[in-house]
Each structure stands twice: as C-alpha cells, then as structure tokens.
Amino acid sequence: MYRNLRFFVVLLSTTIVVLYGCTCNPEGRYVKDIHEFENGINIETNDANIHLTALSDHSIEVNYLPMGYEAAPSYALEKHLGKVETHLENKSDHILFSTNNLNVHIQKCPLAISYFYKDSLLFKEEQGLLFNDSIKGFRMQLDPDEKLMGGGERVLGMDRRGNRLRLYNRASYGYETHADLMYYSLPIVISSNKYMLLFDNVADGWMDLGKTEKDILQFETKGGRLSYVVVGGEDYPSLTENYTQVTGHQPMPPRWALGNISSRMGYKSQKEVEEVVSTYQKQQIPLDGIVLDLFWFGPDVKGYMGNLEWDKQAFPEPEKMMSGLKNKGVKTVLITEPFILKNTGKYDECIEQQLLGTDSLGQPFVYDFYFGTTTLLDIFKPETQEWFWDIYKKHTLSGVEGWWGDLGEPELHPSELHHVNGKADLVHNAYGHEWARTIFNGFTNDFPKKRPVILMRSGFAGSQRYGMIPWSGDVSRTWGGLKPQVEISLQMGLQGLAYMHSDLGGFAGDYKDAELYTRWLQYGVFQPVFRTHAQSDVPPEPIYWDKKTKSIAREFIKLRYRLTPYLYTMVYENATKGIPLMRPLFYASGDTSLISNKANYLWGDNFLVSPITEKGAQNWNVTLPEGSNWYHFFTEQKYSGGQVVEVSVTINEIPVFVKGGAFIPMVKAFSNMEAYYTKDLTLHYYYDADAEKSKGYMYDDDGKTNNSWINHLYEKLFFESENDDQKISIKVTRESNEYDGKPEDRNISFVIHNVVQKPKRVLVNDDSVRYIYNQKEHKLLVTGVMYGDKEINMTIRK
Missing domain, CATH: 2.60.40.1180 (Golgi alpha-mannosidase II)
Structure with missing residues (x-):
C-alpha cells in the first residue's frame, strides 16, 4: 500500500507542477519528439538524443548523444542480450517507459527522469546530463540516508558515501589501511536502496559520492561514452545476479586454479622451480600450480621486459620442465606484461609491424619507467591482439597452463600516448579489459575445450566475462596490509569480480612475522584463490618457514582441499548466477546496519568467517547474523544469531562458523586437483x-x-x-x-x-x-x- 501511494504521489506532484504553469526554459532541456525501437525508445530533446534500451527485465541503459557528439562503444555490456518485453505510454506532459520490473518516468518539460523498481523509487536525475566546455557527466539525486558502495578496488570502508573517487586504474604499492586509488577502479555505485548504477565510460574521470554536495552523486569524465546503466533487484543477491546478467558471468576456471599456487618474485632457474615443487611434495603440502615471474625471460628485473621468450641460460629445457611438473600434478603459469622495452627481443618486430602506441605524429611513443626505456603495445589494435595471442598460443602449446598479466593498468600510461581508438586518458581503464579479452578470445578460438586461467590486476566493468581473476596488488607485508583484504574482496564481488584475492602472506617489504604469515594463510583458505606471493626478502612458501608455522599452514591447506566440493559448487553458482563467493553479512539478511561490517563475511551460504587481523589476539568479536543458529567449525559450540559474540582464539585456528541446518560436502585431503x-x-x-x-x-x-x-x-x-x-x-x-x-x-x-x-x-x-x-x-x-x-x-x- 505504502509503495503504491509513494509512486502515485511522485507522479501526481510532477503533474501538478506541469498543470500550474510550468513553461519551458529555452536554455533548459525538454522533449521534442519520441520514437520507439526494439527494446527501447529514442527521446529527441533540444540539445541531445537519449536512447533508453531495456537490457533485461531488471536493467535499462540510458545513452545520451549530444548534438554533434561522436558515439563511443560500450565495453561493459554483453552483446546480443535478446528481446525484452517493454511498455510505452506517451502522455501530454510525461512519458512512462517500463519493463516488467523497472519503470522510468520522464517529465517532458523541463526534462526530468526518475527510476522505479516496480513501485519503489530508486533515484532520479537531479540535473541529468552535464555537457559543457568544463565538465561532461551526470548529476543524480541521493536520499539523505542512502548508503553507497562501489567505485571498484579501494580501502575506504564499506560505505563510501562522502568520498570523491578518481576513476583511473593506478598501482598502489605497499598500501595498508587506506587507499583512495588502486589498481582496479570501477564507475559503479551500489545503493542500500537496492539499485546499481554503472557509468559505462572507460576514460579518466571522477565519481563524487556526496562529498562536494551532500545529496548529489556526480559523475565526471574527460570524454568518451555518456551512458549509464540502471539495475534493480528484489534483494541484494538478485541485484548482483541482475547486474552480471547484462555485464557477463565469469566462466568456471579449471579446478586446479582453486588449489594451492606457489609464487614469488621470482624463481630464477629451472633447477629452483623443480626443487620448490619437489620440496612441497616431500613435505606433503598439496600443490597445484607454480607461477614464474620476470626471470623466465631474463636474468634481471630491469632491462628484459618484452622478450617474451625463455631465457635458455636459466631454463635450458622449459618444455621438459613443464611436462615433468605436469606429471606431478603441478601446472605452470607465466607472467607477461604489455611493455616492450627498447632493444629487447620483440622491439624491432613491434616497430616494423606498427603494434605500439604512438605520439601525435604516428611514431612509436618511447618513454622511461622503472623497468627501462619502453614502448607500450596498442592492445586496442586488431593486429596487436593477433600478434600477442600468437605468443600466448605458442607457449600454451608447449605446456603453459595459465597466464598472469601484470602492470595492466597500464602502470605508466602517458596522456600524450595515442591508441588506435583515442588518446590514453580516454581509453585508459579499458586496457586490461581488452588484454583479458584478447587472451580469452584466443582460447575460445584455438583451445575451445580448455578453461583459461587469466590472472590480471586491472580491468573494467564486465571483465569477469573474459575469465579475469584479479588480485589486490602489491599489498604491504604487514598487519596493516592484511586488514583491508576482506573489504576489497567483498566490494569487488558485489561489482561482478568474484575472484578478487590477495597475495597470501603479503607482497611488499621485508617484515617477517610467523604469526602474520599464519593468519594470512588461514584467511586464504576462505578466499577465492589460494596463492602465496611476495618479494623474495621473506619466503612466501610455507615450505621455507619454521616447523610450527609450516605444520599449521599444511593443515589449513589440506582443509582447503577437503572443502573442494563446497568451494567448487560456489564456483558453479558464480558462473551461472554471478553470486560472489565472499559475501557481506547484509547480503543475505538485508540488514543495512551491517553494511559497514568488514571484519566478518559469509563464505557461500553456509560459512561465516572472521579473519584474525591483530597481532597477539586471544579473543575475537564476531557478528552473527540473525535468522540462524551458528556452530563453531572447530569447537562445535553453538551460538544464537543476531548478536556479537566474543570467542577465544589460538594460533591454530580462526573463527569459522557453520549455519544451523547446513549441508557441507567434503572429501579426504589429497595432493593436487588431479587426484580429486x-x-x-x-x-x-x-x-x-x-x-x-x-x-x-x-x-x-x-x-x-x-x-x-x-x-x-x-x-x-x-x-x-x-x-x-x-x-x-x-x-x-x-x-x-x-x-x-x-x-x-x-x-x-x-x-x-x-x-x-x-x-x-x-x-x-x-x-x-x-x-x-x-x-x-x-x-x-x-x-x-x-x-x-x-x-x-x-x-x-x-
């Protein structure tokens, strides 16, 4: 009753304003004409065309085309989404456009657009399109009590209202408990009012979540697509499901990618790689993959990026090595980067074939950064994509099972650099997205039965449909580095990137703390990907730690493997519905008071996990959602939901709870996924x-x-x-x-x-x-x- 009344009042108030003498301001925006097309309508105004396209029953794309403004492509949306049933009513003073669930009310004079999910108001444009010499973007009205998540990968707390966020993928080396800008920014807002708003634009820009003006959401861009997508849902799980329906579902990775993956910066020789794998197996610690960092193509960190071929001095028989590892159930993953350093093996070839970003005169853009004097592959160019994939294909045929794309923001992307589709700032946030698409499409065409593994730390909305597995970058190897990892993964999972994970143990720095290392690996059992990685000052692999630390790590890694049936079922759910593996507490209950909780999370439907992020902790507070009883996974003790409980902890465990009534399928521990x-x-x-x-x-x-x-x-x-x-x-x-x-x-x-x-x-x-x-x-x-x-x-x- 209340919802229906609310919708009626909004329409009535709009109508009264029109009836009582509203006249069009010649400088304002007003509707001149309207045309219907399949799935949508085109509204002609005095200064722009507006296309409203129903993407599904739960989502609508709104694309503004100002007069004389060149249209830009969508990177975020799936193609060929199919026919959607729509309804149109063209009244004298307003237009009603709707699907079976989303309703759009468009006041004609002055133009004002409001969005409803069924009969509940989601939001409305405040000024709508901003388009002048100084600013391009949108202004939306916010409710006073509305909480906002999104913006991609940040460390700001779960409710991000009151922040002004730059939308520019940028490395954040050694971050800890606060980071405004990181590797994977996203122009997405997730509201406590159960809607998502995606600004489908890959250019450098800003998203102001009520910082400058308390009740205004303002999106600003340097150029590109002037479009946004509105998604609504009955509850938070369906909201995620409806969003991934139109931006794409993550394909299931191969099962081995869920096992223990060993990595560091980096293994320097074939002998070292074989010894590491042998040591894991001698110490009876399950292992499924090993990642080779920079040294597979050169003896030093600097000066060799772009070779993309084996350094035969250090790896004399790489095919034999990979075959031997595979016979032991261990898969090989190689790092690649989009930078081709001057005077490296592929440099002349890329110059000759015109595969690189250029300057304003069309010459290769050459510049200096940490790894040396470099150029950058123009990943948007079809010829470059073909050339790059041929390299991946060759190495895949020789035995490589997974690919790690690093520095794909790109880490240094000068504004003056030109790509085939525009200057760097206008396409920056799509670089990693296109790189992942290149590899994914290559597998689709040349290895159609094979599930790809594509590790990358930067992309755009919808990158999940290309199988991208992101990680949280070069986190500090400190307690401060561990603390934000749950927040990062929860936020990214809600935005479609369900496989966001961290370098277990921490990456940056030489701080060696067995307790920190243990706690990070214990948490890692309940994050989507279990992969240790770090600078070599402190060993990232459990095989090189003391006996006690190694023993605890071994038992928790074995627990990860025993839980594979449960984990693999979550992977299937994500591939079919888009539901994240790590879920915030409010996700299931709908209790918005829990939105700010980043210390606890749901691992699927049936587990609740609370990682230990404080050194020396002996007691730990855990928030248990109401509606269920909860059972301590390690002690069997029963707790009632709807309360904060204090539990004692030892170094041998972290607080993990199972929901009353849950079924948990498990198997015996095994050595690698080949034995599953x-x-x-x-x-x-x-x-x-x-x-x-x-x-x-x-x-x-x-x-x-x-x-x-x-x-x-x-x-x-x-x-x-x-x-x-x-x-x-x-x-x-x-x-x-x-x-x-x-x-x-x-x-x-x-x-x-x-x-x-x-x-x-x-x-x-x-x-x-x-x-x-x-x-x-x-x-x-x-x-x-x-x-x-x-x-x-x-x-x-x-």
Missing part, C-alpha cells in the same frame, strides 16, 4: 532443531572441460532435511549426466553434528544400519552408504 575424486564423500549435516527444513546441493564435473555446465557434462547431488520431535530425516537425490571421470556410485559417510542424545535407531532406505555416536562431541557417524542412481532416505529416530 568424489567417489568417497563425507556429507556433514549441522542438525539444528530450529531449522525444521533445509536444502543444499553439490556440483561436480571433470574440472577442466570448458562450458561443461552449459553442455550438460556434469551432475548434482541434492540434499534435504526435515526434522521434528521424533526424528531427523535426510534425503539425497541425484541429477546425473555423463562426464569424464564420473563416479558411477559413491561411498557416502554421513556426519550429523549437534546430536545431543544417542539415537534409538538409524535407518537407511528402511533398513537399520550401524552407526557410531560420539557423546563428547555430539556427533553421529554413519559410514559405507553406497549411492548410485537411487535416492538415499536416512531416518534418525530420537
């Missing part, structure tokens, strides 16, 4: 009397075939529970398709947590079975339940 197999499965069920019914599922496929989830080369196991005073009922069913390595049947062990009394009887498909009951831990164990295509019905009589 779900024939022997342990299903943990966290019984909770307050959770009378609950559901869960597990996704499985071969872990490597591209688009397996699209081509039905997968299966799902579904779990259900129903409880009352007399019994606990659990059902397992299967949606089965064929795929390589599929278990024809499974040996499932059930672990039922929080069973406070020994049950009278346990039945599986109406037959009594043996069980083990642990009175001290309140656990019930049922082993050896064979499962093929028939469902399992387990009944536990109380």
Whole structure:
C-alpha cells in the first residue's frame, strides 16, 4: 500500500507542477519528439538524443548523444542480450517507459527522469546530463540516508558515501589501511536502496559520492561514452545476479586454479622451480600450480621486459620442465606484461609491424619507467591482439597452463600516448579489459575445450566475462596490509569480480612475522584463490618457514582441499548466477546496519568467517547474523544469531562458523586437483532443531572441460532435511549426466553434528544400519552408504 501511494504521489506532484504553469526554459532541456525501437525508445530533446534500451527485465541503459557528439562503444555490456518485453505510454506532459520490473518516468518539460523498481523509487536525475566546455557527466539525486558502495578496488570502508573517487586504474604499492586509488577502479555505485548504477565510460574521470554536495552523486569524465546503466533487484543477491546478467558471468576456471599456487618474485632457474615443487611434495603440502615471474625471460628485473621468450641460460629445457611438473600434478603459469622495452627481443618486430602506441605524429611513443626505456603495445589494435595471442598460443602449446598479466593498468600510461581508438586518458581503464579479452578470445578460438586461467590486476566493468581473476596488488607485508583484504574482496564481488584475492602472506617489504604469515594463510583458505606471493626478502612458501608455522599452514591447506566440493559448487553458482563467493553479512539478511561490517563475511551460504587481523589476539568479536543458529567449525559450540559474540582464539585456528541446518560436502585431503575424486564423500549435516527444513546441493564435473555446465557434462547431488520431535530425516537425490571421470556410485559417510542424545535407531532406505555416536562431541557417524542412481532416505529416530 505504502509503495503504491509513494509512486502515485511522485507522479501526481510532477503533474501538478506541469498543470500550474510550468513553461519551458529555452536554455533548459525538454522533449521534442519520441520514437520507439526494439527494446527501447529514442527521446529527441533540444540539445541531445537519449536512447533508453531495456537490457533485461531488471536493467535499462540510458545513452545520451549530444548534438554533434561522436558515439563511443560500450565495453561493459554483453552483446546480443535478446528481446525484452517493454511498455510505452506517451502522455501530454510525461512519458512512462517500463519493463516488467523497472519503470522510468520522464517529465517532458523541463526534462526530468526518475527510476522505479516496480513501485519503489530508486533515484532520479537531479540535473541529468552535464555537457559543457568544463565538465561532461551526470548529476543524480541521493536520499539523505542512502548508503553507497562501489567505485571498484579501494580501502575506504564499506560505505563510501562522502568520498570523491578518481576513476583511473593506478598501482598502489605497499598500501595498508587506506587507499583512495588502486589498481582496479570501477564507475559503479551500489545503493542500500537496492539499485546499481554503472557509468559505462572507460576514460579518466571522477565519481563524487556526496562529498562536494551532500545529496548529489556526480559523475565526471574527460570524454568518451555518456551512458549509464540502471539495475534493480528484489534483494541484494538478485541485484548482483541482475547486474552480471547484462555485464557477463565469469566462466568456471579449471579446478586446479582453486588449489594451492606457489609464487614469488621470482624463481630464477629451472633447477629452483623443480626443487620448490619437489620440496612441497616431500613435505606433503598439496600443490597445484607454480607461477614464474620476470626471470623466465631474463636474468634481471630491469632491462628484459618484452622478450617474451625463455631465457635458455636459466631454463635450458622449459618444455621438459613443464611436462615433468605436469606429471606431478603441478601446472605452470607465466607472467607477461604489455611493455616492450627498447632493444629487447620483440622491439624491432613491434616497430616494423606498427603494434605500439604512438605520439601525435604516428611514431612509436618511447618513454622511461622503472623497468627501462619502453614502448607500450596498442592492445586496442586488431593486429596487436593477433600478434600477442600468437605468443600466448605458442607457449600454451608447449605446456603453459595459465597466464598472469601484470602492470595492466597500464602502470605508466602517458596522456600524450595515442591508441588506435583515442588518446590514453580516454581509453585508459579499458586496457586490461581488452588484454583479458584478447587472451580469452584466443582460447575460445584455438583451445575451445580448455578453461583459461587469466590472472590480471586491472580491468573494467564486465571483465569477469573474459575469465579475469584479479588480485589486490602489491599489498604491504604487514598487519596493516592484511586488514583491508576482506573489504576489497567483498566490494569487488558485489561489482561482478568474484575472484578478487590477495597475495597470501603479503607482497611488499621485508617484515617477517610467523604469526602474520599464519593468519594470512588461514584467511586464504576462505578466499577465492589460494596463492602465496611476495618479494623474495621473506619466503612466501610455507615450505621455507619454521616447523610450527609450516605444520599449521599444511593443515589449513589440506582443509582447503577437503572443502573442494563446497568451494567448487560456489564456483558453479558464480558462473551461472554471478553470486560472489565472499559475501557481506547484509547480503543475505538485508540488514543495512551491517553494511559497514568488514571484519566478518559469509563464505557461500553456509560459512561465516572472521579473519584474525591483530597481532597477539586471544579473543575475537564476531557478528552473527540473525535468522540462524551458528556452530563453531572447530569447537562445535553453538551460538544464537543476531548478536556479537566474543570467542577465544589460538594460533591454530580462526573463527569459522557453520549455519544451523547446513549441508557441507567434503572429501579426504589429497595432493593436487588431479587426484580429486568424489567417489568417497563425507556429507556433514549441522542438525539444528530450529531449522525444521533445509536444502543444499553439490556440483561436480571433470574440472577442466570448458562450458561443461552449459553442455550438460556434469551432475548434482541434492540434499534435504526435515526434522521434528521424533526424528531427523535426510534425503539425497541425484541429477546425473555423463562426464569424464564420473563416479558411477559413491561411498557416502554421513556426519550429523549437534546430536545431543544417542539415537534409538538409524535407518537407511528402511533398513537399520550401524552407526557410531560420539557423546563428547555430539556427533553421529554413519559410514559405507553406497549411492548410485537411487535416492538415499536416512531416518534418525530420537
């Protein structure tokens, strides 16, 4: 009732203003004509054409074309989104344009546009388009109590209202607890009013979130596309889902990319690489990948960038090395950069083929930066993309399994440099995006069955659809560097980049602290990618730490592998719905008072994680969302939701909680993802009397075939529970398709947590079975339940 009344009042008040003598100001903007086209309308005003295009039932693109202004392409949006049902009403004083969920009210004179999700006002243009000699952009009205997230990768706190944010990807070496500008800026606003606003513009610019004027959101740009996209949703998960529907879903990475990846700056020889891998395996620490930094193509940090070929002095037999590592289950990842230094191996070739950014006269733009005198590949040029991909293709055919694109902001991008599609400042934020697209399209064309691994630290909105896996850059190796990592990953996940992760242990500096290292790796188990990386002053690999630190790291890395069924299911959900792996507490509950909480987060639907970020901590406060009971993953202690609890901590664990009623599928620890197999499965069920019914599922496929989830080369196991005073009922069913390595049947062990009394009887498909009951831990164990295509019905009589 209230929402309908609110919508009516807004329309009525607009109409009254028109009725009582509003006249068009010749200097103002007003509607002259309107034309309809598929999915949208074109509004002709006195100084611009405005295209409103429905991208989906939940999103609309608004593209302004001032008279004489050249249109610019969209980098953010998916192509070919399909037909959307729209509705148009052209009244004498206003226009109503809508999808089944989004409604746009357009006052004709003076022009004023308001957006509603169903009947709830999202926001309205304050002045709308800004277009003059001094400024180009947009002005929007903000509600007084509205909270704003977004802006990409920053360390500012979760609610970023009151900040003026530059939109320019730039390196932030050694950052800690505050960073205004970082590697991956995004012109995105996420509102507590359940809308997202994407300014689809890749140029250098600013986004003022109520800093200059308290209730005004102002976007400013040096040029380029004058467009924004409005996305609405019923709740926060659907908002993310609706946004990624139009900007693209992240393809599933190969399963090995979720395992332990070892990296440093950097391994200097073939012998060192082989020794590192051998040491991991001797010390029984699981390992799936190793990253080779700068030294694979040259003996020093400076002077060799752009060679892009193996340094045969240090790596005499690279193909043999990679083949040997692969036989051990370890994949090789190589670093590349877009800078071609003068007098390096590819320099003359790039000059001759005109593959480089140029000056105003069309000559190669040569300049100095940290690594030497350089040029920059014009990644926007089709010929450059083809040339660059040929290098990736050659090395991929020789055994490289993953690619790391570094310095892709680009790190130094002079304003005077010209690309084929414009000057540097006008296309700067699209550079990493196009680079990722180049590699992704190369894999699509030449290795269509292979899932690419593309690590990059800079991009644009929508880069996730090219398989980009971003990391948080050169973070300080300090407690201050660890503290903002949750905030960074949560913010980026809400903006479509669900695989944002950190260099585990910290990157920059020589601070050696076993406690810090341990805490960072413990957190890393519950971040999307587990990859250690650092400058070589302090070892990033656990194999080179003391016995105690190494032992704790080993057990947590093994836990990461044991949780692979749960993690891999989240990966599938992200690929199909865009839902992030790391989720803020408000995400599920809708409680906006939790927006500022950056100390705790949800890991999927069923885990809550609170990393330890203070040295010497013995007690830790954890916020538990209401609506569920929570069980300490390591101690089994039960806590009620809707409160802040203080828990004791030791160096051997961090606070991790499981939601009451949750199903957590796990496997035994294994050495690498090549050995992953779900024939022997342990299903943990966290019984909770307050959770009378609950559901869960597990996704499985071969872990490597591209688009397996699209081509039905997968299966799902579904779990259900129903409880009352007399019994606990659990059902397992299967949606089965064929795929390589599929278990024809499974040996499932059930672990039922929080069973406070020994049950009278346990039945599986109406037959009594043996069980083990642990009175001290309140656990019930049922082993050896064979499962093929028939469902399992387990009944536990109380």
